Amino acid sequence: MLKSVRVVLVNTSHPGNIGGVARAMKNMDFSTLYLVDPKEFPSEKAVARSSGAVDLLDQAKVVGTLDEALAGCNYVVGASARGRHIPWPVLDPRELVEQILQPSVTQESAQSAGNESVCSSMGLPQALDVALVFGREDRGLTNEELHRCHRHVHIPSNPDFSSLNLAAAVQVICYELRMGLLAQSDKQQSEAGEVLEKPRWGTEWDIDLASADELQRLFEHMEKTLIDIDFLDPGNPRQLMTRLRRLYLRSLPDKVEVNVLRGILTATQKLLKSTD
Numbered sequence: 001m002l003k004s005v006r007v008v009l010v011n012t013s014h015p016g017n018i019g020g021v022a023r024a025m026k027n028m029d030f031s032t033l034y035l036v037d038p039k040e041f042p043s044e045k046a047v048a049r050s051s052g053a054v055d056l057l058d059q060a061k062v063v064g065t066l067d068e069a070l071a072g073c074n075y076v077v078g079a080s081a082r083g084r085h086i087p088w089p090v091l092d093p094r095e096l097v098e099q100i101l102q103p104s105v106t107q108e109s110a111q112s113a114g115n116e117s118v119c120s121s122m123g124l125p126q127a128l129d130v131a132l133v134f135g136r137e138d139r140g141l142t143n144e145e146l147h148r149c150h151r152h153v154h155i156p157s158n159p160d161f162s163s164l165n166l167a168a169a170v171q172v173i174c175y176e177l178r179m180g181l182l183a184q185s186d187k188q189q190s191e192a193g194e195v196l197e198k199p200r201w202g203t204e205w206d207i208d209l210a211s212a213d214e215l216q217r218l219f220e221h222m223e224k225t226l227i228d229i230d231f232l233d234p235g236n237p238r239q240l241m242t243r244l245r246r247l248y249l250r251s252l253p254d255k256v257e258v259n260v261l262r263g264i265l266t267a268t269q270k271l272l273k274s275t276d
Ligand code: SAH
Pocket: 078, 079, 080, 081, 082, 133, 134, 135, 136, 137, 138, 139, 140, 141, 153, 154, 155, 156, 157, 162, 163, 164, 165, 166, 169
């Protein structure tokens, strides 16, 4: 289980990128940022690029060595834009998130799932304090730094143009982590018997969902109107109403939406009567 996660930037040259990273992290609801010997920090350029994520910049811990940045972490992941001479267990961001969020996978089950090369040294502790380490803009992480990492993560980019901007790389990995965490909390909620299909962001949906009988009346109204306008042949209805039901039900209509649709049907029928 994930206990904490920190983003570690090593020797960043451009303060703008530090700001961009702060913004990317805050968008994804992460907050702990370590800066190992940055070239220029604090900096107005970082503040400008952070677009308001200044709290992360203010709280960022500036340290002199990678050692200090990794203190207290038990799962270190190095982000790398390219392959290195010595192969290391490398994951893509989604595989990484799977590992971090499901640390209870046993060596046996990992092997039986065919993941032996990646998981053979599993045995992850229950609570993970994860460091995601990102390298310099011009030459990434050194081999020594990469060798400090339990795992490497590589975003499967174009092999002929593999290096993302630093903040973009942080964004992709934090996004995958957030998606994993959201999926996990959805699962926990559904296991606790809570309602599925509620919006993932913003507040609660503003209108109650239409009830089954309101929907039934809508479909009856719709069917009658479609017959009235000669679109539906009651002698040969085919699958029309079934398909329309599926279309509307797929979108989980709410009470107001059903009222609007009923209003359109009523207006159609009224117009039809007036032209009789
Ligand atoms: N030119 C450098 C890459 C610098 S990009 C090199 O060749 O290594 C700055 C940092 O962003 C990298 O050190 C890495 O941490 C991250 N990054 C960029 N592209 C990445 C990718 N495709 N996968 C994983 N991390 C990446």
